[in-house]
Amino acid sequence: MDLGPYDGVAPPPGVTAGSIQVGHRSFQGDVSLNDSSLGARVDRHNVNIRIGRSAEWAGTPVYGYASLPYSQFELGDELGGEPLPGVQLQAGEGLGDLALAGAIWPYVDRNAGRFVGLAGYAIVPTGDYAAEKTFGLNLNPGNNRFAGIVQAGLHQRINNRFDWSIAADAMFFEDNDRFIGARFAPGTLDPAAPARLEVKPYFSYQTALAWQANPAISVAASVYADRGGAFRVAGGDWSRATNRERYGLWARLRLSPRARVTVNYKSTINDRADLPLQDNLQIRLIRLF
Numbered sequence: 001m002d003l004g005p006y007d008g009v010a011p012p013p014g015v016t017a018g019s020i021q022v023g024h025r026s027f028q029g030d031v032s033l034n035d036s037s038l039g040a041r042v043d044r045h046n047v048n049i050r051i052g053r054s055a056e057w058a059g060t061p062v063y064g065y066a067s068l069p070y071s072q073f074e075l076g077d078e079l080g081g082e083p084l085p086g087v088q089l090q091a092g093e094g095l096g097d098l099a100l101a102g103a104i105w106p107y108v109d110r111n112a113g114r115f116v117g118l119a120g121y122a123i124v125p126t127g128d129y130a131a132e133k134t135f136g137l138n139l140n141p142g143n144n145r146f147a148g149i150v151q152a153g154l155h156q157r158i159n160n161r162f163d164w165s166i167a168a169d170a171m172f173f174e175d176n177d178r179f180i181g182a183r184f185a186p187g188t189l190d191p192a193a194p195a196r197l198e199v200k201p202y203f204s205y206q207t208a209l210a211w212q213a214n215p216a217i218s219v220a221a222s223v224y225a226d227r228g229g230a231f232r233v234a235g236g237d238w239s240r241a242t243n244r245e246r247y248g249l250w251a252r253l254r255l256s257p258r259a260r261v262t263v264n265y266k267s268t269i270n271d272r273a274d275l276p277l278q279d280n281l282q283i284r285l286i287r288l289f
Helices: none
Strands: 016-033 036-057 060-077 093-095 098-109 114-124 147-157 162-173 176-179 195-199 202-214 217-228 231-233 242-256 259-271 277-288
Touching (some): 202 242
Antiparallel strands (some): 016 277, 036 060, 060 093, 060 098, 162 202, 176 195, 217 242, 242 259
């Protein structure tokens, strides 16, 4: 769960925040089907609506939000037509999985600008999902499984211009019993029957340095390391685990005391996956009430 450079700062109680985010993420590399390595490009466009509320619990700052995306996939390169004779992959479109989050800050020193936070996230399988859209790779807006994330982070103000943050999280997955993957029915090029997808825990580490140019404009740079998340289908061999380093560039513009826009771009420094992440651009409009 990627954090923004100032997400580790505990908000004051009684604030409601609503946001709409437009995003684009692209992957490009190779997908294996029937012992063939096919050049692939997958683009995912999404719009995400989020609503959150801050409060105090026994004098401790807390925050919770609910988030719901709408996603659309597009396929390119060899996956865009018939990657194999008579085989056509189906790109999905629709509502994604509902995300519920809660955070608490057990240590807060606003004078020193130091915050220690803990957060938990639940991903609920409410999104559009069809097993036939998992042939080769999952092209559904939803994932047909519950997932949970636990996260801890530290935010520290260095001076009146610079802030630094660090965080780590672990993600755990329920099994998905309606997944095909790169499996064919015996002796054919037809998709095999859906089976169970198992995924090992996924770990992420991140740090960011933010600079406030003036009260209205802040910029930041972040670095991420992603590990784990190996998977297997129908009790087969485990895939390679994720082993990826990324960077992010951020800008935040305050439009008014209760409105701001954030823009962030992320890409990879090193990604040893078969289908590496290429670009990730997000623009979010936030309104406080």
